[in-house]
Amino acid sequence: MKKKYIFVTGGVTSSLGKGIISASLGLLLKAVGYKVTIQKFDPYLNIDPGTMSPYEHGECYVTEDGAETDLDLGHYERFLGISTSQDNNVTTGRIYNNVISKERKGEFLGKTVQVIPHITDEIKNSFYKIGKNNSFEIIITEIGGCIGDIESLPFFEAVRQAKLDLKKSDFLNIHLTLIPYLSTSGELKTKPTQHSVKKLLEAGIQPDILVCRSEHKLGKEIKNKLALFCNVSKNSVIESIDAESIYDVPVLMREERLHEIVLENLNIKKKKPLRLSRWKRFLSNLHMSENKLKIAIIGKYVSLQDSYKSISESLIHAGANQNSKVDIQWILSEELKTQNLKKKLKNIDGIIVAPGFGVRGIEGKILAIEYVRKNKIPFFGICLGMQCACIEFSRNVLGYEIANSTEFDRETNHPVIDLMQEQKKIKNKGGTMRLGSYECFLEKGTQIYNSYKSTEIHERHRHRYEFNNSYKSEFNDHGMKTPGINPKLNLVETIELDDHPWFIGTQYHPEYRSRVLKPHPLFVSFVNKIKSIKNG
Numbered sequence: 449m450k451k452k453y454i455f456v457t458g459g460v461t462s463s464l465g466k467g468i469i470s471a472s473l474g475l476l477l478k479a480v481g482y483k484v485t486i487q488k489f490d491p492y493l494n495i496d497p498g499t500m501s502p503y504e505h506g507e508c509y510v511t512e513d514g515a516e517t518d519l520d521l522g523h524y525e526r527f528l529g530i531s532t533s534q535d536n537n538v539t540t541g542r543i544y545n546n547v548i549s550k551e552r553k554g555e556f557l558g559k560t561v562q563v564i565p566h567i568t569d570e571i572k573n574s575f576y577k578i579g580k581n582n583s584f585e586i587i588i589t590e591i592g593g594c595i596g597d598i599e600s601l602p603f604f605e606a607v608r609q610a611k612l613d614l615k616k617s618d619f620l621n622i623h624l625t626l627i628p629y630l631s632t633s634g635e636l637k638t639k640p641t642q643h644s645v646k647k648l649l650e651a652g653i654q655p656d657i658l659v660c661r662s663e664h665k666l667g668k669e670i671k672n673k674l675a676l677f678c679n680v681s682k683n684s685v686i687e688s689i690d691a692e693s694i695y696d697v698p699v700l701m702r703e704e705r706l707h708e709i710v711l712e713n714l715n716i717k718k719k720k721p722l723r724l725s726r727w728k729r730f731l732s733n734l735h736m737s738e739n740k741l742k743i744a745i746i747g748k749y750v751s752l753q754d755s756y757k758s759i760s761e762s763l764i765h766a767g768a769n770q771n772s773k774v775d776i777q778w779i780l781s782e783e784l785k786t787q788n789l790k791k792k793l794k795n796i797d798g799i800i801v802a803p804g805f806g807v808r809g810i811e812g813k814i815l816a817i818e819y820v821r822k823n824k825i826p827f828f829g830i831c832l833g834m835q836c837a838c839i840e841f842s843r844n845v846l847g848y849e850i851a852n853s854t855e856f857d858r859e860t861n862h863p864v865i866d867l868m869q870e871q872k873k874i875k876n877k878g879g880t881m882r883l884g885s886y887e888c889f890l891e892k893g894t895q896i897y898n899s900y901k902s903t904e905i906h907e908r909h910r911h912r913y914e915f916n917n918s919y920k921s922e923f924n925d926h927g928m929k930t931p932g933i934n935p936k937l938n939l940v941e942t943i944e945l946d947d948h949p950w951f952i953g954t955q956y957h958p959e960y961r962s963r964v965l966k967p968h969p970l971f972v973s974f975v976n977k978i979k980s981i982k983n984g
């Protein structure tokens with residue numbers, strides 16, 4: 449079969465959910481038997497989002513191969529149950545970087561290097577690179593940003609050219625827009641979509657399918673009007689109504705027959721009947737669950753909850769698996785003080801201390817950890833969260849009052865968390881952390897082993913600092929175990945307390961591996977413990 453390319457573009461405004469629509473379509477196409485992958489092209493100049501604050505961009509998602517990527521890749525992995533890689537996320541920065549290094553090597557000798565054709569060729573090569581991998585039949589490409597943005601222009605130009613490169617039935621454009629509702633006149637308005645399609649036509653792209661985000665049902669009349677003005681066939685105007693959960697979207701898209709229209713356009717047939725029974729079972733658990741569990745996420749970026757997207761989604765997956773509704777309480781770490789701690793953590797059934805960088809909010813996290821350690825409230829520390837648990841333990845149990853991470857106090861006499869040896873010589877900030885999947889061995893009979901039921905696991909990392917092995921035996925002797933070890937580098941990957949119902953810290957990020965249909969065992973075990981404590 450020839451590779452099929454679907455380009456998902458957006459108009460009217462950003463944040464309409466191109467990632468969720470792409471992931472939902474990917475899921476439906478996979479369910480009818482196709483091998484699908486999704487890639488995202490982002491128009492900014494950073495080589496990757498690794499150097500951005502979460503406030504700029506939400507979470508930085510890390511792939512198996514250690515790429516720091518856009519959070520939409522998390523949705524792709526969670527919906528489709530696939531693993532993505534560096535090739536699935538390309539930015540303008542990466543494109544220019546590639547072209548400029550080729551120019552320096554002399555690959556364009558004699559030529560003037562220009563946006564068209566050199567930049568657009570590089571973009572197209574990146575579009576097709578993933579398609580060269582024989583494991584995929586359909587490649588969905590999401591173009592970040594909106595039509596009309598100056599910075600996205602070369603991407604749209606490359607999409608236009610791709611249409612010429614590919615056979616008609618191998619190329620498809622789905623354009624996602626907004627149909628706003630004017631409450632004063634009680635009307636849905638099509639004009640912004642008409643303008644957005646005009647802009648797309650100016651770039652030389654005629655959309656094949658329109659997906660229209662809307663608060664209300666569109667109705668036949670509006671759909672027909674959109675079809676007429678935007679030059680698409682009537683059955684190719686799809687409504688995407690606001691949903692209770694992002695996980696409802698695949699079912700709504702199925703009802704709108706999005707996958708059928710896509711298959712017709714690509715001139716291919718279903719390989720097997722579409723069944724979403726497992727997905728629907730997940731949805732009914734998600735919507736019916738009665739046990740309400742209050743789990744706090746303590747972090748410094750909580751005012752933008754997208755900063756912790758994979759963690760909150762992992763809790764949703766694990767909650768549905770455990771017939772429980774997880775009610776996430778967002779707590780800003782720097783607001784936690786001795787005086788208000790009890791009040792802030794009142795009625796909380798479990799806490800997650802989130803990953804992060806920099807000293808702001810650290811002392812609040814440490815106070816919260818002391819509280820849940822002493823009050824036997826389930827605790828899950830992820831990356832920086834684990835490091836804070838080690839600092840708390842050394843200060844309050846081992847009695848080293850000034851213990852710290854050298855990230856926050858370079859001169860501390862008790863650096864329980866310290867820079868890895870190989871990190872000490874690194875100067876550049878971009879892409880230089882310990883990134884991607886590493887092996888970890890778990891000791892049998894421990895809390896962490898009981899969660900995974902395996903002695904050998906692989907988890908993804910994103911950090912520079914590590915547990916300092918010179919404190920290991922002292923920790924172990926005083927009740928803090930270190931049962932998860934990286935076998936090659938002898939690094940501590942997990943910690944846990946002997947005398948506590950559920951107190952686990954991981955240097956790695958388990959949240960990147962949770963899937964809708966395969967919730968992560970650690971999150972499941974955490975939610976299960978909270979549920980059983982709550983239900984007595």
Ligand code: GLN
Nearest residue numbers: 803804831832911912913
């Ligand atoms: N700042 C810490 C480090 O670099 C933790 C990073 C994280 O939580 N991802 O090691």
